[in-house]
Amino acid sequence: MKKDDLKSLVAQMYKELLQNIDSQENVNKAQVIDYLEDAICTFKKIDIETDSIEHAKLTFTNTYKEIAKKSISSYKETNGKFEELGKLHKATLDEAKTHLIDLPSITSRFDEIQAHMTEEVQKANDVITQLNLQVKNLEEDSNLDGLTKVFNRRALDRYLGSITQKEHLKHELHLLILDIDDFKSINDTYGHVVGDKILIFIANLLRNTLRDGDKVFRYGGEEFVIILNRITAKKCEEIAERILHTISTNTLLYKGDSVNVTISIGATKYIDGDNPESLIDRADRALYTSKAQGKNRMNVEFNNGH
Helix, strand or coil: CHHHHHHHHHHHHHHHHHHHCCCCCCCHHHHHHHHHHHHHHHHHHHCCCCCCCCHHHHHHHHHHHHHHHHHHHHHHHHHHHHHHHHHHHHHHHHHHHHCCCCCHHHHHHHHHHHHHHHHHHHHHHHHHHHHHHHHHHHHCCEEEEECCCCEHHHHHHHHHHHHHHCCCCCCEEEEEEECCHHHHHHHHHHHHEEEEEEEHHHHHHHHHHCCCEEEEEECCCEECCCEEEEECCHHHHHHHHHHHHHHHHHCCCCEEEEEECCCEEEEHHHHHHHCCHHHHHHHHHHHHHHHCCCCCCCECCCCCCC
């Protein structure tokens, strides 16, 4: 990783640290130290497999989103136990009040404790609500798919929107839609856990197969979109065939079982005047042809007509 890339990632860490501090009412030195230790772990996980410095930054931000989710889960569990303790205490107190024992000072003190516990539980619930809102905002701003860690549909929409706003592109741009063959059958046979592992498996294969600068997006469900910049139609077809071969010849192992998958591909090229919908539509028609011809193959559609 180049010096400028490292400086950019450090700047990202600094930004995340300030946002972390601003989001909390009271922050102490120990919390900042914990944050920096988490940041070091995050940096260690970022390696040459990331396809760009932009992707590395998103990985960094996404990691903190996952940490926040785990924190909320832990907070909820602790708060739940605390709430159970409060209910048990209240039941014991109510039972003690029914006995003919005159302990007004003790019961008064217990009432104070119960009120304090109830107040603390409410405070904890308020914090959980606030954290959930912050995570929701993070997810809305994120450009990475939470499962596969490639770019998500939102990032694709933004990217295609910026591309199609230009009157003319100086270089060719090709778009591929990939769809996993018989994915529903795989889920029905092995379960959704294997389905998720296959999505991650394919995303990793795509990142390792493509060039730096090529972009991979999870389009939805079992579909991926790849954007190939500065490339000829012939080279695009070669890359698509290489992807088909790589995925069909690699095997996912799960609990001793070998799971083989194939994909179908539809490809197209950006034409002046395209909008995101027309570009995707042509690739989708090509994908439909690949499926109709028997799957595990690619087709190209350059015609704007139906």
